Amino acid sequence: xxxxQPYNExxxxxRIATGDHLAYREIFERYWNKVYAIGLRLSKSPELAKDxxxxxxxxxxxxxxxxxxxxxxSAFLFTVARHLAIDHLRKKVFTTNNEDYLxxxxxxxxxxxxxxxEYKELEKLLNSAVNNLPTQLQQVFRLxxxxxxxxAEIALRMNITRITSKSYMVRALxxxxxxxxxxxxxxxxxxxxxxxxxx
Numbered sequence: 463x464x465x466x467q468p469y470n471e472x473x474x475x476x477r478i479a480t481g482d483h484l485a486y487r488e489i490f491e492r493y494w495n496k497v498y499a500i501g502l503r504l505s506k507s508p509e510l511a512k513d514x515x516x517x518x519x520x521x522x523x524x525x526x527x528x529x530x531x532x533x534x535x536s537a538f539l540f541t542v543a544r545h546l547a548i549d550h551l552r553k554k555v556f557t558t559n560n561e562d563y564l565x566x567x568x569x570x571x572x573x574x575x576x577x578x579x580e581y582k583e584l585e586k587l588l589n590s591a592v593n594n595l596p597t598q599l600q601q602v603f604r605l606x607x608x609x610x611x612x613x614a615e616i617a618l619r620m621n622i623t624r625i626t627s628k629s630y631m632v633r634a635l636x637x638x639x640x641x642x643x644x645x646x647x648x649x650x651x652x653x654x655x656x657x658x659x660x661x
Contacts, residue, residue, distance in 0.1 A: 475529040478522075486526075490519055493536070497543045504547040514550065518543045591641040595634055598622075602630040603638070 477485035497518050501511030521542055522529075532538045592600055598620070605611045605619060613627040620627070 471535055475532060475535060478526050479529045481526070486523060489522075489535075493539055494519075496536075497539065500540060500543045501547050504544070505550065510550070514543065514547050517546055521546070587642060588638075591638045592634075594641065595637055599630050599634040599637065602627055603634040606631055 471489075474485045474489055478489065494515060498511050498515040501514035501518075502508060505511055505514065518539070522539065529535075592603055595603065601620060602616055605616045606613075611619065613624045613631070616622075616627040617624045622630075
């Protein structure tokens with residue numbers, strides 16, 4: 463029976479840091495399916511999930527000099543994968559076609575009844591957070607995030623300056639983030655990314 467060398471992840475990371483392609487390939491093959499699954503869950507697109515997984519591993523290779531300091535590689539890798547997927551969603555949402563994209567995303571027939579219930583709860587929480595804002599902050603947020611107006615357009619609509627609109631938005635975002643920060647869940651992270659954070 464041939465001798466099989468035990469898997470030593472820390473040693474592999476050290477080798478990758480020196481540019482060892484074989485060590486990199488071993489890590490790639492070990493984690494590819496899990497990283498792909500993260501992208502698929504968040505993007506709901508097999509093609510995009512594949513692109514995001516490839517981008518994740520490219521980022522790992524390009525930053526390989528930092529790997530020796532990583533003590534929990536799987537957690538590190540999955541954090542990179544989630545951030546890339548969420549960043550994609552955030553950028554995708556802030557486009558002229560964002561409404562169609564969100565409708566398609568949240569009406570995906572593959573989601574489970576539990577996930578649908580989660581989405582309804584997310585919507586309630588977001589509305590609750592927005593409704594708790596002072597009137598002018600609430601109006602600026604709704605005009606920006608729900609109607610897609612620019613700060614210049616909001617200023618005209620509300621008869622305020624563009625700078626005031628920006629200031630109200632910053633205050634609104636801070637208040638909403640604070641309200642939602644008590645919840646720590648992957649789907650909540652998506653909502654924060656696509657609705658709350660500045661584009």
